[in-house]
Amino acid sequence: MKKLALAAAVFAAVAAAPAMAQSTTSVTLFGIADAAYVNQTNRVATGAGRAIQSGAWQASRWGIRGSEDLGGGVKAVFDIASTIALDTGTQASSSRLFDRNAYVGLSSADYGTLMIGRQVTTLTEALWVTDPLKANNGATNMNVRYGYLAGPGNPIANTFGTGAALANNSLDRQDNAAKYVYKASNGLIGMGYYAFGESTTASASANRSAGLLAGYDGSALQVRAAYAQFKDATGAKLDAWTVGGVYKLDALKFKATWSQNKIDGQTATYQDQKTKVGSAGVTYSYSPSLDLTLAYYRGTRGFDNVATDQKAQKFYFVPEYYLSKRTWLYGIADYERFNASGAALDNGTALKAGVRSSMYLAAGISHAF
Numbered sequence: 001m002k003k004l005a006l007a008a009a010v011f012a013a014v015a016a017a018p019a020m021a022q023s024t025t026s027v028t029l030f031g032i033a034d035a036a037y038v039n040q041t042n043r044v045a046t047g048a049g050r051a052i053q054s055g056a057w058q059a060s061r062w063g064i065r066g067s068e069d070l071g072g073g074v075k076a077v078f079d080i081a082s083t084i085a086l087d088t089g090t091q092a093s094s095s096r097l098f099d100r101n102a103y104v105g106l107s108s109a110d111y112g113t114l115m116i117g118r119q120v121t122t123l124t125e126a127l128w129v130t131d132p133l134k135a136n137n138g139a140t141n142m143n144v145r146y147g148y149l150a151g152p153g154n155p156i157a158n159t160f161g162t163g164a165a166l167a168n169n170s171l172d173r174q175d176n177a178a179k180y181v182y183k184a185s186n187g188l189i190g191m192g193y194y195a196f197g198e199s200t201t202a203s204a205s206a207n208r209s210a211g212l213l214a215g216y217d218g219s220a221l222q223v224r225a226a227y228a229q230f231k232d233a234t235g236a237k238l239d240a241w242t243v244g245g246v247y248k249l250d251a252l253k254f255k256a257t258w259s260q261n262k263i264d265g266q267t268a269t270y271q272d273q274k275t276k277v278g279s280a281g282v283t284y285s286y287s288p289s290l291d292l293t294l295a296y297y298r299g300t301r302g303f304d305n306v307a308t309d310q311k312a313q314k315f316y317f318v319p320e321y322y323l324s325k326r327t328w329l330y331g332i333a334d335y336e337r338f339n340a341s342g343a344a345l346d347n348g349t350a351l352k353a354g355v356r357s358s359m360y361l362a363a364g365i366s367h368a369f
Contacts, residue, residue: 027066029369034058035086036330036364042355054086056362057136057330061100073109095166100173112182119179122191122211123148123242123259124172126226129215130244132255132281132295133316140314140334140346140360142277142299147242147259148172155269156261160230160238161209162195171230174209189215191226199233206233222246236265255295256280271303281316293318299345312345313337327367334360 036056054060063081070076081100083092093099103117120128128135131143138144138151145151149171157168162175179193190213197207211228223245230238244257262274281295295316302309315335322328336346336358343351343358351358 023071024069025066026068027064029062029064031062031081032058032060032366032368033086034060034364034366036332036362038360038362040361041359042352042357044350044352052087053139053362054084054088054092056139056332056364057366059092059138060084060086063098063100067107070106075107076104077107077113077115078104103177103179112180115179115181117177118173118175119177119193120173121148121171121209121228122193122213122226123228123240124150125191126213126215126224126242126244127257127259129222130224130242130246130255130257132257132279132283132297133293133318137316137318137332137334137362140336142297142312142314142345143257143259143279144172146261146275146299146301146345147257147277149240149261152261152275155273156238156263159232159269160207162197162207164207164232171209177209183217187217189213189217191215197231205231205235207231220248236263236267236270238263251285253283253285254280255282266304271305273301273303275299275301289322291320291322293320301345308339308341310341310344311339312342326369327365329365330363332360332362336360 034055034057036053037050038053038056039050061081061083063079065079066077068076079101080098082098083100084090085092091097098118101119103115103119105113105115107113127143127148131141131147133141135141135144149156151170157170158164161169161171162177163169174193174195176198177193177195180191182190192212193210195209197205199206209228209230211226213224213226215224216222225243227241230240238261240259240261242257242259244255247254257279259277260275263270263272266272277297277299279295279297281293283291283293285291293316295318297314299312300309313336317333318330320328320330338346338351338356346358
């Protein structure tokens with residue numbers, strides 16, 4: 001009887017308590033569908049030449065993001081997304097279901113946002129704002145490949161960062177990461193992340209990464225400066241940083257960046273590899289429907305055991321014609337010039353023997369949903 005009376009009392013107390021307030025939840029399906037006809041000249045036959053490609057301008061993707069209003073200016077947020085190969089209908093990554101963002105967190109209007117999961121690094125966040133091509137055309141854009149390390153190649157891709165166990169791993173996003181973002185009302189921005197290596201066989205610092213970002217968003221000026229450090233399984237360091245700015249003047253938007261990364265190691269694998277990328281460009285909004293972009297990139301990569309650096313230069317012309325706010329046509333003309341070993345800084349197949357230049361051409365359509 002005592003147990004029955006106690007149970008009845010507990011039930012009565014719960015029933016008498018005020019019900020939990022109803023929350024407002026928002027869930028959105030989003031993505032980009034992008035496909036183009038692409039041709040690269042002066043390349044060897046295998047894999048080069050004319051083709052329909054997915055994501056020539058922007059990576060084709062789909063995802064789900066949402067938030068729940070918890071009251072008091074606090075929200076729960078999440079974001080998961082996956083890259084797709086639109087030309088074949090397949091998932092771009094064979095090793096990950098969600099190779100882009102995959103995080104959950106809390107966001108406060110007063111105190112910023114804390115997110116946990118797979119997320120972009122501070123380098124990526126900075127160059128998304130300051131890159132002259134809006135961090136698009138990732139196949140040839142050196143700020144994407146080497147500025148924020150989305151396609152750094154060996155030895156970086158398969159040894160550094162939290163996903164180094166995966167083949168051809170990119171460092172633009174990191175697994176097992178906690179990231180904090182704060183945006184002040186005066187335009188100042190601060191950001192930091194730490195990605196746990198979570199190695200079961202090595203030290204706590206193995207394959208971990210961390211980074212910081214400082215920035216400012218004004219009516220005419222945007223500035224970003226970011227730093228990140230990645231470690232391999234032995235604790236060897238890859239230090240990377242980028243600075244850049246955006247200036248708006250009527251129908252013109254000027255952008256410029258400088259990025260560098262260096263491996264601190266003189267082993268036979270690393271040889272103190274250092275990569276530098278500088279870029280500058282201008283976008284002219286000729287009309288509400290037509291943007292015209294001119295951009296220049298210069299990249300170098302050197303090693304302490306090689307006398308001559310690899311060098312590459314790229315000159316871009318990109319028209320974008322907007323059929324609506326969500327659908328637009330684009331063209332990409334990228335003239336590429338290399339020194340004797342500079343083609344190693346480019347994506348795709350090798351140049352033909354004796355050739356030091358190439359032309360990347362694309363015409364496509366992009367739709368955001």
